[in-house]
Amino acid sequence: MAEKTDRSTLLRPPPPDPNKAPIENVLEVTELAVLGPNIFTNARKPWHPPGARGIYGGAVIAMCLAAAQRTVSDDFFVHSCHCYFLLAGSSEQPILFHVEQVRDGRSFATRTVQARQRGRCIFTTTISFVRDGSSGSPGTQVSHSSAMPADVVPPPDDYDAEPEMMRQGPFQGTKIEVVSPPAGTGAIGEKKTRQWVRARGKIAGGAAAHLEALAYVSDSYFIGTITRIHKLWRFPFAPEEYEGMAPDLKERVRTLHAWEGMGEDPRDMIGQPTIGMMVSLDHTIYFHEPKRVLADEWMLTEMESPWAGDGRAVVTQKIFAKDGTLLATCVQEGLVRLQQPKQEGAKESKL
Numbered sequence: 091m092a093e094k095t096d097r098s099t100l101l102r103p104p105p106p107d108p109n110k111a112p113i114e115n116v117l118e119v120t121e122l123a124v125l126g127p128n129i130f131t132n133a134r135k136p137w138h139p140p141g142a143r144g145i146y147g148g149a150v151i152a153m154c155l156a157a158a159q160r161t162v163s164d165d166f167f168v169h170s171c172h173c174y175f176l177l178a179g180s181s182e183q184p185i186l187f188h189v190e191q192v193r194d195g196r197s198f199a200t201r202t203v204q205a206r207q208r209g210r211c212i213f214t215t216t217i218s219f220v221r222d223g224s225s226g227s228p229g230t231q232v233s234h235s236s237a238m239p240a241d242v243v244p245p246p247d248d249y250d251a252e253p254e255m256m257r258q259g260p261f262q263g264t265k266i267e268v269v270s271p272p273a274g275t276g277a278i279g280e281k282k283t284r285q286w287v288r289a290r291g292k293i294a295g296g297a298a299a300h301l302e303a304l305a306y307v308s309d310s311y312f313i314g315t316i317t318r319i320h321k322l323w324r325f326p327f328a329p330e331e332y333e334g335m336a337p338d339l340k341e342r343v344r345t346l347h348a349w350e351g352m353g354e355d356p357r358d359m360i361g362q363p364t365i366g367m368m369v370s371l372d373h374t375i376y377f378h379e380p381k382r383v384l385a386d387e388w389m390l391t392e393m394e395s396p397w398a399g400d401g402r403a404v405v406t407q408k409i410f411a412k413d414g415t416l417l418a419t420c421v422q423e424g425l426v427r428l429q430q431p432k433q434e435g436a437k438e439s440k441l
Contacts, residue, residue, distance in 0.1 A: 098135035100184045111291035113303045116149065119156045119187060128189040130157040136181050137259075141326065144178025147370050148309030150185070150194055150213045152302045154203040155234035157187040158217045159298045162199050166219040167380040173215040183207045192216075197224040222381070235378070238414040244293040244388040245286055247301060253345050261307050263287040266351035268318050281319040282394045283309070283351055289386040302384035304409065304418060305375060311350070313370050313424035314394045315405045318351050322365050322428070329359040366429035371402070374421045379411075388412040401427055 100122070106115045118133040132153060136145040151173055161169065179185065185205050192200040198220055205213040213240050225231055245251075245264055252262055266287045271280035285308070289303045325343065332343060347356045377383070390410040397404050407420040 097209075098184060099133065099180055100131050101133070103134045109294055111260070111289050111293045111299075111303075113289045113306060113385070114293060114295050114299050116260050116379060117152045117156055117299075117302050117306060119153050119160075120161065122186070122329040123184075124234075128157075128161055128191065130160070130187040130189070132185045132187075136179065136185065138181035142377055143219075143369060144212075145181050146309070147175055147213075147373065148306040149214065150175075150179060150205050150305035151309060151373060151375075153185070154187055154205055154213065154215050155217060155305050156188050156218075156298070156302050158201040158203050159302070161189050161191055161201060161218050162203045165222045166199050167222055167297070167377070168217055169220045169377050169380065170218045171215055171305065171373075171375045171377075172217075173213065173368050173375075175213055175372065176423070177207075177210060177212040179205070179212045181208060185212075195309040197221050235416045236408060237391060238416070239284070239392065242284065242390055244390070244412040253349060255345060256349060261287050261289055261303075261310070263310075265349050266311065266318065268351045278319050279394070279396055282392055283315050283318055284310070284390060284392050286388050286390055288388045291386065293384075293386045297381060297383070300383045300385045301377065301380055304377075304383050307385070307389075308375055308407065308409065308418065308420045309370070309373060309422075310391075312393065312407060312420070312422045313368060313405055313426070314350070315404065316368070316398060316403045316426050317365060319395060320398075320420075321352070321359070321362050323362050324365045324368075325356075328364075329356055329362070332356045365426070367425060367427040369425040371423045371425055376419045377417070378419065379415055379417050382411060382415055383417050384411065389417065398426060401425060402408070 101120060116134065119130040119135050122129045122131055136149050138145050155168060155171060170273045185207055188204045188206060192202055198218060198401045201217045203215050235427050269282045269284060287307055293299045293303060323329055332340065344358055348354050364434045391407055393405055393407045395403055395405045402423055403426045404423050408416060411417050411420040
């Protein structure tokens with residue numbers, strides 16, 4: 091029997107560079123000049139989260155940004171990125187990133203990037219860059235910024251409290267905290283989730299690599315904020331089944347449930363609605379302080395949802411540096427459908 095060939099990349103994946111942080115190796119893209127100008131591909135197999143419809147969206151966002159940054163000069167920094175998730179990406183197929191140089195001005199440059207698999211566009215983004223210093227000196231500009239919550243403290247540099255099952259990715263983080271509004275108001279739209287995150291290792295690739303890392307982590311737990319503030323069950327089995335599980339599986343479910351800010355006991359979710367489908371539709375990042383992004387140092391993500399309805403929800407996110415600098419603001423809209431009682435003869439719904 092012939093040995094199965096890995097087709098997740100067009101070229102043989104290079105060995106991980108030990109001089110780079112894990113996230114830099116994950117997001118490496120390779121230019122394919124033989125196919126035409128400004129065409130890139132993933133150097134390594136992209137991650138497919140367990141139970142997800144496709145590959146992790148943050149990786150596609152970040153690799154599109156990596157490709158686009160290769161087409162602008164070093165004195166241009168990304169300030170906005172507007173993305174649409176069109177089709178679920180496969181981790182078994184290579185991705186081609188087609189960069190179009192839409193405009194190159196004295197102060198701003200614009201790029202569109204299409205991520206394509208099997209000739210179909212799975213993701214598209216428009217990215218705008220601004221030339222460093224083109225807006226004048228700081229004292230001559232309008233300036234303000236949201237403040238980081240006063241009651242938060244970053245973890246110590248030697249933080250090592252992650253459960254073993256959460257230590258696999260290129261980012262590490264703390265347990266998600268759900269902050270509720272004052273007692274008695276009951277306003278779901280006022281709830282917030284908070285988590286500290288940072289890239290593992292030390293990023294060696296300069297400002298561009300730090301910005302790509304921030305783009306990657308900006309999609310982590312994003313639309314899932316809805317499950318936390320609405321207390322929605324998300325596992326592929328009923329909470330009533332938890333008690334009868336094997337001890338090791340039971341502990342894994344309990345650990346993940348608590349880590350994601352859902353509470354310490356999954357049995358408390360009995361009677362709560364269950365998520366039937368949750369898919370990101372679009373994603374926007376505004377990079378406020380691109381030169382101050384240090385993704386291998388602790389950053390605070392704070393998320394909340396101003397609206398949900400008609401099968402969709404919007405979540406906003408602020409990302410702060412540990413010194414309180416507001417680094418980025420992100421917005422995501424996603425499809426959110428609750429599990430409906432099955433009717434005999436009904437067909438499975440499709441997007």
